[in-house]
Amino acid sequence: MSTDLKTGVEIARPSVEVVGDLCEFKDSRIEGIIQQSIARNEKRAHFYDRVATVTVWTLSIIGLGILAFIIFVILYRGIATALTPGFIFGKPQALKEGGGIWPMIVSSFYLALLTIAIVLPLGVGAAVYLTEFSREGRITRLVRFGADSLSTVPSVVFGIFGMVLFVIYFGLGYSLLAGAFTLALLNMPTVMRTTEEAIKAVPHSYREACLSLGASRWETAKKIVLPSAMPGITTGVVLTVGRIVGESAAVLYTVGLFVRKVPVSPLQPAAPMAANIWHMYTEGALVSDWMRVANGEAAFLLLVVLVLNLGARLIARIYQKRLGMVS
Amino acid sequence: MHENGYKFELEEMDLYYGDFKVLEDVNLEIKKCCITSIIGPSGCGKSSALRCLNRMNDLVDGARIEGSVVLDGEDIYDRNYSVVGLRKRVGMVFQKPNPFPKTIYDNVAFGPRLYGIRDRETLDGIVEESLKSAALFEEVKDKLRTSALALSGGQQQRLCIARVLAVQPEVILLDEPCSALDPIATQRIEDLLSDLKTRYTIVIVTHNMQQAARLSDYTAFFMIEEQGDPGKIVEYGDTNTIFTKPTDERTERYITGRFG
Numbered sequence: 001m002s003t004d005l006k007t008g009v010e011i012a013r014p015s016v017e018v019v020g021d022l023c024e025f026k027d028s029r030i031e032g033i034i035q036q037s038i039a040r041n042e043k044r045a046h047f048y049d050r051v052a053t054v055t056v057w058t059l060s061i062i063g064l065g066i067l068a069f070i071i072f073v074i075l076y077r078g079i080a081t082a083l084t085p086g087f088i089f090g091k092p093q094a095l096k097e098g099g100g101i102w103p104m105i106v107s108s109f110y111l112a113l114l115t116i117a118i119v120l121p122l123g124v125g126a127a128v129y130l131t132e133f134s135r136e137g138r139i140t141r142l143v144r145f146g147a148d149s150l151s152t153v154p155s156v157v158f159g160i161f162g163m164v165l166f167v168i169y170f171g172l173g174y175s176l177l178a179g180a181f182t183l184a185l186l187n188m189p190t191v192m193r194t195t196e197e198a199i200k201a202v203p204h205s206y207r208e209a210c211l212s213l214g215a216s217r218w219e220t221a222k223k224i225v226l227p228s229a230m231p232g233i234t235t236g237v238v239l240t241v242g243r244i245v246g247e248s249a250a251v252l253y254t255v256g257l258f259v260r261k262v263p264v265s266p267l268q269p270a271a272p273m274a275a276n277i278w279h280m281y282t283e284g285a286l287v288s289d290w291m292r293v294a295n296g297e298a299a300f301l302l303l304v305v306l307v308l309n310l311g312a313r314l315i316a317r318i319y320q321k322r323l324g325m326v327s
Numbered sequence: 328m329h330e331n332g333y334k335f336e337l338e339e340m341d342l343y344y345g346d347f348k349v350l351e352d353v354n355l356e357i358k359k360c361c362i363t364s365i366i367g368p369s370g371c372g373k374s375s376a377l378r379c380l381n382r383m384n385d386l387v388d389g390a391r392i393e394g395s396v397v398l399d400g401e402d403i404y405d406r407n408y409s410v411v412g413l414r415k416r417v418g419m420v421f422q423k424p425n426p427f428p429k430t431i432y433d434n435v436a437f438g439p440r441l442y443g444i445r446d447r448e449t450l451d452g453i454v455e456e457s458l459k460s461a462a463l464f465e466e467v468k469d470k471l472r473t474s475a476l477a478l479s480g481g482q483q484q485r486l487c488i489a490r491v492l493a494v495q496p497e498v499i500l501l502d503e504p505c506s507a508l509d510p511i512a513t514q515r516i517e518d519l520l521s522d523l524k525t526r527y528t529i530v531i532v533t534h535n536m537q538q539a540a541r542l543s544d545y546t547a548f549f550m551i552e553e554q555g556d557p558g559k560i561v562e563y564g565d566t567n568t569i570f571t572k573p574t575d576e577r578t579e580r581y582i583t584g585r586f587g
Contacts, residue, residue: 135388205425209487212383213438213494214415223441228428 071302078299087296092260092271097289101297103262107176107270108304111255112244114180114266115187116237122184123191124226124233130192131199132221151189156249158186163253174269179255186250187240194239198232199225231319238312242305248274257283273301334359334498334528335380340394341557342375344387349375351557353394355547362520362529364539364566367549368581372558373532374422376549377500380530381417382410398498415442417498418491423507424483426475426490431458431467434475434486438494453493461489462519481512488519499523501531505538517542536582540570548578 081087090100126143134140162182172178202225210220226233256269257279263270271279280294287293335357342350350372357363365373375384382403384390395402403413415438426434435454444450454471458464463485467478475486484504491499501520505513520529520542533539539546547563562569562578573579 203425205421205423206427208383208386208419208421209425209427209490210437211386212381212414212419212421213441213490214411214413215441216411219441223437224427 074295074298074302078295078297081292081296082299082303084296088300092258092293093287094258094260095286097287099287099289099293101273101276101293101300103259104271104273104276104297105300106262107255107259107276108245108272108274108301110263110266110270111176111179111183111251111272112241114176115183115244116241118180118184119187119191119240120237123188124195126188126192127195127199128221128226131196132217132225147189147192150185151193154249155186155247156252158182159250159253161185162250167254172267174254174256175267176255176263176270177266179251179270179272180266182250182254183244183247186247187243190243191236191240194236195229195233198229198236201232202228231316234319235312235316238308238315242308242312245272245308246274246301246305247272248278251275252278273297273304277301332359333357334398335530336395336397337379338395338397340379340392340396342372342379342384343389343391343393345389348557350379351559353560355560355563357528357530358545359528360524360526361544362524362531362542363545363547364543365530365532365547365549366534366536366539366581367558367561368551369534371549371551373549374502376558377502377530377532380498380500381414381419383419385410415494416496417500418494418496420484420487420491420499420501420504422503424480424487426478426483426486428474428476430472431475431478431486432471435489435493437490442494457489457493458486460492460523461485462515462522463489479512481508481515484508484512484516485519488516492523496527498528498530501529503532503534506534513538536570536584540566546570548573548575548581550577550581 086098087100088105089102090098092101092103093099126147130140130143159182162178162185166172166178166181167174170178172181206224206228207220210224211217215223251272252275255275256271257275259269259271277294277297280290280297333356335355337353337355337357340350340353341348342353353376355376365376367373378384379392379396380398380403384392392404396404398413398417401408427437429437432454435457436450439450439453444453455464458467463482466482467486475483478486484507488499488504505516508516517538520531523529524544531539531543543566545564546566546569548561548569549558550561551558562573562575569578570582573582
């Protein structure tokens, strides 16, 4: 090729011109091959792109459809009962018809409150230790492995463990407190992990700035890291409340299934909604309208969880706006 | 008391990250109330050297120092030396502006509050004074209660300087403070630093040689021989001398832009 020598000489000239010159000496055969191949590849890529899009769409619509169906059935069967004030604020009945679920609603939220009070310091403390104070090593790996393993244990196992340890061994009996301890154990791994993720998302530059101003590690964690991680932590807590309110297996063995009166002391037995729904379906046949009560309670519980999840998103957004993270 | 006009004296300092030697045999005296710049090609350890001066390297796992780093006659790597106290005296401004996600006011008041100042009026005074010193007050005086993250990059960087000034440090370390800024914002920071040097000892790492030449009184040129070697000081002295009659051939090649 006669161009070789020329380009060789040209390379010594300023780069802009070299590029111009090289363009003129493109090998037309190679160019043709490349262009064909690009065209072929484009067609194939386009085809697979369509196939993948349709597949993914179909799968997600099936998944969502099943979920929507479940929600629809629950609401369809129970919403009319669930939104009656007489049902929400009414007294439960064990022997006659027309019972309400007010003590169950209170039980659920009382239990959630107690559980959060126990699990929050533990989970957030562990997360702060893991991310801000410990050095990556055997201990941190062990803690994370333990937490991840625990979060796969079925909640009924926690329920039986809680019954043996808190109800019987510590003598708490069937009570809100025994349930709160059990649910705290159950939810500790998730609270720890979500907090950890929220803390990890705090830019390292904030910590550097804080430390360089003469703050200690604890001051940095308290004044900069935790406040910046607050949206994530709050979201995690609200979602945890949702899980606690919806939990039945761990509650069956530790808190109780049915009460007539609103629980006052944490040492009293109670009947969170999810456990009471199970109770009504399995043992509630003493009252003829057990089906109405169970369905109404299920619909109400679903609404509560829905509101909590929406609330979690809202809180996160408000926080972020206040911090100026989103405009 | 220690009076020789030097704020920092580094003697035969080596820095390791684990087994990796980052810096070797660094000898440097940093004069009071002057601007000292550290220049050198990427990866030569100039930022690491800067971070030895306020012990920010302590945050790196396995970081270790040999030799001595003396501030006003005291070895800052001494076992009993307070790191927190050191960082109060030696403030730092980072490459990317990093204001906290708080209001402008709370950013500047952060340091003073950390040291226990709670009094409203005192804090107001400190915030105003610091923002004035950082040449930012006029631009933000009406929006002190708004988020610092809404400021422009250049304003954020001046806010970071104000935040450092608010704790009344003696030394200000700046790690390529203008690399994320446009030329006008850079100009403002440079003017500001020239004003501040009457009161503070300033050490600035920069990859912009014109900036080092314009701004600093003394210049240290760092370099590594080969990939994997530790960074060393090639030449250190009066900025004028370094930029007009460097004694080392490598310095000359670097400042005339022939490598690096």
